[in-house]
Amino acid sequence: MNAVVEARRNVRVTLRVNGEQTEVLFAPYKTLLEVLREEMNLTGTKHGCELGECGACAVLLDGVPVLSCLVLAIECEGRSIETVEGLARGSELHPLQAAFADLGGTQCGYCTPGILMTAKALLDKEPDPGRERIREAISGNLCRCTGYLQIYESIEEGARRMREEAK
Amino acid sequence: MMRLPWFRHHAPDTLAEAARILAGEGPNAMLIAGGTDLLPNMKRRHQSPSALISLARVEGLKNISNGSGGNGEMRLGAGLTLSDVVHCAAVREKYAGLYQAAAQVATTHLRNMGTLGGNLCLDTRCNYYNQNYEWRKAIDFCMKKDGDICWVATASKRCVAVSSTDTAPALIALGAKVRLFSATGEREVTVADLYNNDGMDYLTRRPDEILTSVLLPAASGWNSSYWKLRRRGAFDFPVLGVAAAVKTASDGTVEEARIALGAVASRPFLVEKAGGLLVGKALTDDAIAEAGALVASRAKPMDNADLDIYWRKGVVSSFVGYALREIRGDDMRVTRLRIARHAL
Numbered sequence: 001m002n003a004v005v006e007a008r009r010n011v012r013v014t015l016r017v018n019g020e021q022t023e024v025l026f027a028p029y030k031t032l033l034e035v036l037r038e039e040m041n042l043t044g045t046k047h048g049c050e051l052g053e054c055g056a057c058a059v060l061l062d063g064v065p066v067l068s069c070l071v072l073a074i075e076c077e078g079r080s081i082e083t084v085e086g087l088a089r090g091s092e093l094h095p096l097q098a099a100f101a102d103l104g105g106t107q108c109g110y111c112t113p114g115i116l117m118t119a120k121a122l123l124d125k126e127p128d129p130g131r132e133r134i135r136e137a138i139s140g141n142l143c144r145c146t147g148y149l150q151i152y153e154s155i156e157e158g159a160r161r162m163r164e165e166a167k
Numbered sequence: 168m169m170r171l172p173w174f175r176h177h178a179p180d181t182l183a184e185a186a187r188i189l190a191g192e193g194p195n196a197m198l199i200a201g202g203t204d205l206l207p208n209m210k211r212r213h214q215s216p217s218a219l220i221s222l223a224r225v226e227g228l229k230n231i232s233n234g235s236g237g238n239g240e241m242r243l244g245a246g247l248t249l250s251d252v253v254h255c256a257a258v259r260e261k262y263a264g265l266y267q268a269a270a271q272v273a274t275t276h277l278r279n280m281g282t283l284g285g286n287l288c289l290d291t292r293c294n295y296y297n298q299n300y301e302w303r304k305a306i307d308f309c310m311k312k313d314g315d316i317c318w319v320a321t322a323s324k325r326c327v328a329v330s331s332t333d334t335a336p337a338l339i340a341l342g343a344k345v346r347l348f349s350a351t352g353e354r355e356v357t358v359a360d361l362y363n364n365d366g367m368d369y370l371t372r373r374p375d376e377i378l379t380s381v382l383l384p385a386a387s388g389w390n391s392s393y394w395k396l397r398r399r400g401a402f403d404f405p406v407l408g409v410a411a412a413v414k415t416a417s418d419g420t421v422e423e424a425r426i427a428l429g430a431v432a433s434r435p436f437l438v439e440k441a442g443g444l445l446v447g448k449a450l451t452d453d454a455i456a457e458a459g460a461l462v463a464s465r466a467k468p469m470d471n472a473d474l475d476i477y478w479r480k481g482v483v484s485s486f487v488g489y490a491l492r493e494i495r496g497d498d499m500r501v502t503r504l505r506i507a508r509h510a511l
Contacts, residue, residue, distance in 0.1 A: 002184055005176040007217075029171040031206070050169050051207040052277055053402070064250075064279050070206045071280070072199075074176055075223055118276070136509065139401035140274025 005074060013077050017042065018086030024073075032076055033057045033068035036083060044084040044113050048142075055141035058114035059083050065118045067140075084113035087120065095165065096120060096158035105154030107145035115141045119155045127163050131156070169210035169299065175218040182348055185225050186377055190350040192218045194374040199223075200246055201281040203273070204289050212300045213290070213312055222246055228284075228379060233257045239385030245284025245345075245378045249334075250275070252283055262383055264391030264410050267511045268337035271395045274402045284378045287335055287345065287358070291328035291366045291433055292404060293319060293471040311367050319471040327469045328366030329430055331404040335362070336429035337393045339437050340410035343383050347376040355382065359427075362434035369433055388414045388422070392490040396430075396482060398473050400508025405430040406474050407466070407483060411490040413445065421445045426458065426487060431466040431479070438462045441487075450495040458491065459484030 005011050005028045012025050017040065024039050036042045036059070048056030050069050057068045060082035087094040096116055099105065106112045115138055122129055122137040129137070134155050135148075143151060175192075179185040189196060197216035199205055200223070208214050222228060228246025241257065252258055252269040259266045272278055272286060295309045295318040308314025310326045317323045338358040346355050356371065358381070363369055372378060391412035397403035408429030414422045424442040429435040441458045448454045463483035468476045489506065493499040503511055 002177055002179040002188060004178075007173040007175045027173075028176050029173055031171065034170075047168075050210060052203055052273075055274070055276060058276055065276050066280050067203075067276050070202050072176070072202065072206075072219075072221075075178070075221060132509075137275055140276040 011074055013074055015040075015073070015076055015081060016079070017081045018083060019080075026073060028072075028074050030073050031069050032059065032061075032071040032073045032081070035073040036068060036081075042083055042085050046110055046113055048110070048114075053142075054111075055114045055118070055138075056111055058117050058141065060117055060121055063121060063124065065121045065137075082117065082120075084116055087116060094120075094158075095161035096123070096155065099158035099161060100151075100154040103154045103157055104150045105146065111141055111143040111145075115143070115151060115155075119158065123155075123159050123162055127166070128159060171206065171209050172212070172215045174216055177218060177220045178224050179220065180224050180226060182225055182227060182377065182379065183350075185220055185222065186348055186350040186375070188218075188220050189377065190375045192220070196220060196374075198377060200228075200285045201248065201277075203277050203281040204285060208290055211298065211303075213296065222284075222377070230380070231255060231257075234385075239387060241383040241386075243283060243381045243383070245282060245287075245380055247283050249273075249278035249281050249283065249286060252334075253278065261386035262337075262341055262391060264337040264340055264393040264412060265334065265383070267393040268333040268395070268408070268410065270511055271393075271397075271405075271507060272333045283334060283381060286332050287338070287361065287381075288370060288372070288378060289330075289332045291326075291369050292331045293326075293328035293366065295319065295471065296328055319469050326366030326433070327471060328369075328433060329469060329472050330362065330369065330432060330434050331430055331472075332435060333393070333395060333405055333408055333429065335435040336408045336410040336427040337391070338381060338383075339427035339435055340393075340412040340425045341383055341389075341391055342412070342425060343381055345378055346380045346382065347372055348379045349373065349376045351375075359435075359437050362436070364432055364434045364436070366433040388416075390415070390494045392493040394486045394489045394506060396474070396479065396486065396506070403473065406468070406472050406479050407431060407486060408435070409462070409483065409486040409490050411487070411494060413450070413491070413494045415450075419449045421448055421450060421454075426462055426490075428462065428466055428483075430472070431468045431483070436465075438465050445491075450491055455488050455491045455495075456484070459487035462487045 046056040048054035196218040396407035424445040
């Protein structure tokens with residue numbers, strides 16, 4: 001069946017964000033980024049270029065890194081959305097977040113949520129990726145502070161800690 | 168902050184339904200698959216469709232059938248993401264040129280979203296067009312959208328925006344076809360015939376047609392390669408794309424060959440004489456240089472994209488050489504790493 005949403009009328013959609021089902025009301029032209037930040041107050045996902053060029057807004061959709069500025073929120077019903085807010089377990093940082101904090105993987109921090117989510121998707125599939133795989137995975141995430149080296153090292157250290165945990 | 172404009176949104180489940188809605192909505196409606204080309208353009212008001220018809224839920228657009236007809240052909244659904252194409256082992260094995268092209272489109276995130284069909288239908292690009300509304304308004308717009316004049320070639324009667332798809336030249340070299348589905352029927356055209364050399368009216372697809380799949384001919388005896396010029400290794404539209412496919416006999420004699428160019432006109436195109444030049448010869452350095460010179464003479468880059476146009480034209484013969492030498496079996500890994508900045 002075709003699902004039609006008329007123009008100039010808000011839609012009510014149930015979104016599953018970080019494992020939690022929430023009913024959200026928004027204008028159908030809104031991107032997932034806009035709904036996360038403006039309707040759900042999940043401002044961890046950053047608003048960068050709005051055109052798919054910078055990677056700051058990366059989130060996981062069904063486990064795959066995508067740019068939330070180029071996803072229509074109405075097309076996300078029934079799909080799993082993961083944002084940086086879902087990474088920490090209670091008051092304890094996710095091993096990737098802890099590694100970024102310990103190794104200076106973050107400077108201004110604007111690119112960090114997108115990189116953390118992208119790195120998480122990589123490590124969920126490949127627990128022990130080489131430097132080349134990490135470079136390729138985050139090649140769509142721009143960082144203007146670090147020069148990337150600390151980011152690569154942080155992801156490698158995060159991966160090591162996650163493998164330790166899994167033992 | 169750039170917001171999308173209002174639109175009516177349809178999410179049909181079947182192709183027949185999608186085609187019926189598209190026909191009913193008329194030419195002001197647009198199809199949306201991955202959205203990575205359309206949504207940025209809508210934010211900048213290049214397109215303001217009255218309705219969007221989403222192909223995300225349409226069944227069958229992600230199918231891959233590999234030689235099921237027994238003739239060695241392969242059919243790829245237009246809704247496969249570029250990542251799906253890159254990770255398809257049969258594509259890597261049989262159609263290296265397509266794999267290399269898909270793997271160099273945009274970034275990993277965008278390849279996870281953007282589709283094969285979407286890359287083929289990619290809007291043409293231009294420095295005077297791919298800007299936000301206020302920027303374009305400040306120059307009184309251009310011929311492609313809202314204005315009258317082409318700022319790249321002010322005497323030009325047509326828009327010279329550049330075709331920036333990577334997969335199309337690769338598919339043209341491979342001799343692929345696309346299937347177009349509408350409420351009134353279905354047809355197949357070669358990928359080469361999908362395009363007009365016009366920056367505005369760049370597709371021969373009718374507004375009521377849906378590109379549903381790509382048909383690749385049998386690959387036995389063929390080898391293919393794609394080389395892309397761009398500024399950054401991680402993420403850029405092509406400013407030159409060279410695709411080649413060559414069928415050789417067991418003694419190395421060329422039986423058939425096709426070389427296609429991207430990003431040097433408003434359409435990707437086959438350089439027809441270049442293939443004929445190679446037939447009956449071995450891929451010697453001389454034959455490769457001759458083909459390279461011929462192909463370079465057909466490249467007419469315009470000053471509407473990144474990098475210097477004379478240099479972009481100047482490297483065409485070298486890029487043809489890289490593609491043909493890779494097909495010949497030369498070890499091109501060092502050159503590939505220098506040009507593409509990752510292994511392919």
